[in-house]
Amino acid sequence: MFDVAAVGVAFANLLDPFTMIMLVAGILLGLVIGILPGLGPPIAIALALPFTFYMEAVPSLILLLAIYNAAIYGGSISAIAVGIPGTGAAIATVMDGHAMYKQGRGGEALGLSLTGSIIGGLVSVVCLTFIAPVLAQVAIKFGPREFLAISIFGLVVVVRVAGANLFKGLLVGGLGIFLTTWGLDELNGAERYTFGTYHLYEGIPLVPFLVGIFAVSEVLIGAEKALTRIEFDKTSLTVKIPGLRTLSKLKGNLARSSLLGTIIGIIPGEGAAVGAFFAYSEEKRRSKEPEKFGTGIPEGIVAPETANNATVGGALVPTLTLGVPGSPAAAVLLGAFLIQGLAPGPTLFDERPDIMYSLFLGLFFINILLLFIGLFAIRFAAMLIKVPMTVIVPTVLLLSFTGIYAVSNSLFNVGVLLAAGVLGYVVRKLGYSIAPLSIGFVLGPILENSLRQSITIADGSTAEFFNTPIGLGIYAALALTILWAPISTWMRSRGAGKAEDP
C-alpha cells in the first residue's frame, strides 16, 4: 500500500533544515494568529500564502499545515483566558474553559486543551494516512458523473451546516459558483463576462478572492469593534499537563471526540467549529451528570478541543484525494497547492507520492512539536490577547494588499481582493455565512465541467445520466444527510407520543 521509496524521500524532505524551520515558524505563527480574536485558520493560511510563492512545495505546504493546526489550537487560549474564542472552532471551549479559568484553574484548562488537541490531531493524521491513499485509488476511477455527485454533496452539506436558513446558504453558494463562470470557457473558448479586459480571461483569480473573502471582510468587521478593551488576569497561565489518572478517566471521551472530529472533517462543511460542537453535545448527552457541563469540568474542554484539531486530518482527506475542500481553511490550502503547480486529486498520489507522504509525516511532527512549543509558549503568546484591534486591523489589511501583489505583480488582483472583501463583508453583515461562498468558488469549475460532460455522456437519457453506482451512493448519502434530522425528530415525537398514551 505504501511506496517505501516515497516515504524515504518524504523523511529526507522533512529533515531538511529549512523545512524544519518552516514547521516551527508555522506553529508559532498559527498560535499567534489563532489567539487573536477573529483571525482564524483560513485567515492565517491566507496571510501566509504569498510567502509560500517563493518556496519549494514541501516547506511551503508544511508551513501552512503547521499554521492550520496551531491556529485551531491557539483559538482555545483566548477562549479559556478571556472567554473570547480566537476562532470559531473554540466557541464550544468557552463554556467550560473560561469557567475553569475564573475558578483559578486556568493552567489545568490550558493543559487539557493542549493534550486534547494533540491527541485529536494525531488520531486524525493516522486516519488520513490510511484512508487517503485508499480513497485516491478508488477516486482514480471516478468520471464526470461521480465528481458531479461529490461536488453537489460537498456544497449542499456546507450550506446545511453554515447557517439557520437553507436558502440563504444556497443563495451565496450559487453566487460563489456563478463567479467561477467568468473568463474563457475551458470547453469551447467563449468569452464570458470578461467586460473587454484581458485580466478576466483566466477568470476571477482564486487566491485574491479567498483572501479577500476571509481576511479583508474580517478586517472590516474588526474595525467596527476596534475600541473594545480586553482585560484578563494572567496569573493562572502556566500549563499543567493532565496526569495519567486524568487521561485514563477521559480516554473514552478522547477516543470518541477524535473519531467524531475526523469523520466530521472528512465531510465537507464547516469543519472544526461543527466538529467541536458535535463532540461537546455528544459527551454531554452521554454524561451521567450533564448539568455539570458549562460549570468548568475537564470533559467540557477535552471534547471540543480534541474534535476541532481532529478535523484537520479529516478535512485533508477529500482535499487531497478529490480536490474537494473539507473546510474553508482547506479551501485556502487548495490555493497553496495551485501556487505550487500541484492539482490536488487522485492523480497527485500517483504523480507525487513523496509530497503526499511528506505532508502526512509533517502533520505528525507538527502535532508532537505543538505539545512542546505549546507548553513553553502559551504564557508569552497569551499576552497577545491584549494587542488592540486598532493595530491588528491596519496591519492585516496592508499584509493582504502587499501579499497579493507580491504573488502576482498585479494591481488588478489587489482590486479583486478588495472587491471580494467588500462582498464578504456585506453578506456577513446580512447574516449569510461565507463558507458556502468560498467552497462554491472552489468547487465551481469542477461542478461545471463535470455537469457538462455528464450531460454530453448521457446524450439526453436521464437513466444514463444516473447510471453510476458510486454517484447514486453519494446521492443516497446526501438524501440521508438532509432527511436524517427531520426523520429523527419525527421518530422521537412518535416515541414520546406513545409513552404518554395510557
Next chain:
Amino acid sequence: MLTQRLANIAFTVLVIIACGYFAVVAQGFEAAGLLASSGLPSRFFPQLLLGFTALCATVVLYVYATKGEAGDEGQTVFASSAEARRGLLALAAAVVSYIAWQNFGYIVMAATSGPLLCLAMGVRNPVVYGVVLALAAGVYLVFTQLLGTQF
C-alpha cells in the same frame, strides 16, 4: 438602525436584478471557431446558476417580506450607530488606499492606509498611530528586502 429585514429585502432585490442582467449578457456568449459546435453552449451553466440563485433570492425575499425574519427577528445590521460609522469608514479607507496605490504608488498607500484606518476607527492615542506606521515599515522591508518584491 437598519434592520436585517429591510437590508435583506434590498439585497435580494438587487441579486434578482443582477441575475436578470447577467442572464441577458450570457445570451451573447459566442464559442470560438471549430469548438463552437462542441457540447453544450457556454451560456448553459451560468444561466442555470443565475436561475437557481434568483430562485433562492426570491424565497429569501418572500420569507423576509411575509414573516419579517429568517431566524434573526428584531436584529439590526449594526449593533450601534458608532459601529456602523466605524465599519463603513473603514471600508471607505480601504477603497481610498487602493486608489492611492493606483495613482501615487505603493509607499504612499502603505504610509496612509494605516493612519486612515485608525482615523476611521476613531483612534485618538498617538502611540497606536506610531505602532501602525512602524509595522507598515516592517511589512515593506520584509517584502522588498527578504522576498525581493518590486513595487
